[in-house]
Amino acid sequence: MAESEKEAALPPKEDFSDWYNELLWMAEIMDVRYPVKGLYVWYPFGFAIRRNTYNIIREILDNSGHQETLFPLLIPENEFMKEAEHIKGFENEVYWVTHGGKDPLDIPLALRPTSETAIYPMYKIWVRSHADFPLKLYQIVNTFRYETKHTRPLIRLREITSFKEAHTVHATWEDAEAQVKEAVGLYTEIYRRLGVPVLRSRRPDWDKFPGADYTDAIDAMMPDGKTLQIGTVHHLGDNFAKTFDIKYEAPDGEQRYAHQTCYGISERSIAATISIHGDDKGLVLPPEIAPVQVVIIPIIFKKGAETVLAACKDVQERLKKAGIRVEIDASDLRPGAKYYRWEMKGVPLRLEIGPRDLENNVAVAVRRDTGEKEQIPLPEIETGVRLKFEAIQKSLYDKAESELESRIFDCAELDEVKEKIQEGVATIPWCGKRECGLEMEDRIGAGILGIPLTPRGKGKEKCPICGAETETRVYVARTY
Numbered sequence: 001m002a003e004s005e006k007e008a009a010l011p012p013k014e015d016f017s018d019w020y021n022e023l024l025w026m027a028e029i030m031d032v033r034y035p036v037k038g039l040y041v042w043y044p045f046g047f048a049i050r051r052n053t054y055n056i057i058r059e060i061l062d063n064s065g066h067q068e069t070l071f072p073l074l075i076p077e078n079e080f081m082k083e084a085e086h087i088k089g090f091e092n093e094v095y096w097v098t099h100g101g102k103d104p105l106d107i108p109l110a111l112r113p114t115s116e117t118a119i120y121p122m123y124k125i126w127v128r129s130h131a132d133f134p135l136k137l138y139q140i141v142n143t144f145r146y147e148t149k150h151t152r153p154l155i156r157l158r159e160i161t162s163f164k165e166a167h168t169v170h171a172t173w174e175d176a177e178a179q180v181k182e183a184v185g186l187y188t189e190i191y192r193r194l195g196v197p198v199l200r201s202r203r204p205d206w207d208k209f210p211g212a213d214y215t216d217a218i219d220a221m222m223p224d225g226k227t228l229q230i231g232t233v234h235h236l237g238d239n240f241a242k243t244f245d246i247k248y249e250a251p252d253g254e255q256r257y258a259h260q261t262c263y264g265i266s267e268r269s270i271a272a273t274i275s276i277h278g279d280d281k282g283l284v285l286p287p288e289i290a291p292v293q294v295v296i297i298p299i300i301f302k303k304g305a306e307t308v309l310a311a312c313k314d315v316q317e318r319l320k321k322a323g324i325r326v327e328i329d330a331s332d333l334r335p336g337a338k339y340y341r342w343e344m345k346g347v348p349l350r351l352e353i354g355p356r357d358l359e360n361n362v363a364v365a366v367r368r369d370t371g372e373k374e375q376i377p378l379p380e381i382e383t384g385v386r387l388k389f390e391a392i393q394k395s396l397y398d399k400a401e402s403e404l405e406s407r408i409f410d411c412a413e414l415d416e417v418k419e420k421i422q423e424g425v426a427t428i429p430w431c432g433k434r435e436c437g438l439e440m441e442d443r444i445g446a447g448i449l450g451i452p453l454t455p456r457g458k459g460k461e462k463c464p465i466c467g468a469e470t471e472t473r474v475y476v477a478r479t480y
Ligand SMILES: Nc1ncnc2c1ncn2[C@@H]1O[C@H](COS(=O)(=O)NC(=O)[C@@H](N)CS)[C@@H](O)[C@H]1O
Pocket: 113, 114, 115, 116, 145, 147, 154, 155, 156, 157, 158, 160, 164, 165, 166, 209, 229, 230, 231, 232, 234, 262, 263, 264, 265, 266, 267, 268
């Protein structure tokens, strides 16, 4: 567990990078002191946020026809090296196991960077007929990528500890396309539950997943104006089916290659949530994922201390019975120090109960996100707290959404794009030709994020590189 007192003070959020690093420690999310670069340790409090977040992900996947499973971590080299594009995309990132004890392994084993090459040899055995479709499995595992770019807890790890990967199989390309659309919708819903508004776009061809026909991506806007890729959905066509010989008997008796998709989310989901909602006092957590949803602070004076404490315990019991995660802070810290500690941990609602409140038969509810104070009659405490949670959830999302919208800038030419991506995401017309796209990236010094899935074109415009007429605008942004 972390030291009792945190000496350092949390930097202001506008120093986002320092704020983020300090917060992970002061709110006890992840400990970065593990002696392997890119590998970090979950504190129990952070792990509880992860558990609550992934319960939402499981709920949404399980309620949309997915089944959870678990495949091995180690992938034999001969399977890993089967799909050319996939190899090219991952050969510099994959870790290899070469020995078992003192014995060198006759076939080196890859630590999964993602699990296509672990799963698809099994899909080849399992898939027989169109009646087997749609096959929609997912797993939540750790994966390993030898990232050479700057590693960062929750954002860019070498051991991705919370990699949710779904792998689906369908009869036709169109069925797989429909699944991609469903997955994009599911990811949008997952992030709405986390209070995180997202940008959805089709990655340019040169930035799609290795071995995919195309990649649709979900990006969040981080406080520093850079975007973070917090989910990706890939249409794999029949590329992997041909490589791994995944065939099915069609209704007409023909043997056909299957069509596939895969889509992933990692602990970046938590990075985005704490970064977008946090403030100068620390975490601000959506109630649904807060490990502690309510903290009760007894306001104790010499006289009547017992009565106040007993009332607090009663409120705690009632809230627990209502399924709410609630603590009482009856420590001998002065109230201000208590508020500081629980605000750092993002507890959505504080209930203050003192002798005068008992006389009025109320508790004073203080919202973590707005600081707003309001009395809740004790007889209705359960309902009152639930209503506060709903108000907090809505307000977090609405605030983040208007912040995101205010940081999307429709630009007329490249110089304006260069300037605006310092603050957020720019849109600019693009004819769609590769050479124009690459030239544009070169001139701007930042990447094309993608073509918005909800078009943002403004009628007929000109490609800033070749002048061709186009109705498409693309997102351009600095990214993590
Ligand atoms: N090093 C990393 N650390 C944390 N999250 C990562 C890392 N690399 C990728 N991710 C997250 O994992 C998601 C899925 O990764 S991916 O490479 O785009 N896609 C796949 O691996 C596909 N097999 C779908 S599961 C990404 O959208 C990104 O949000």
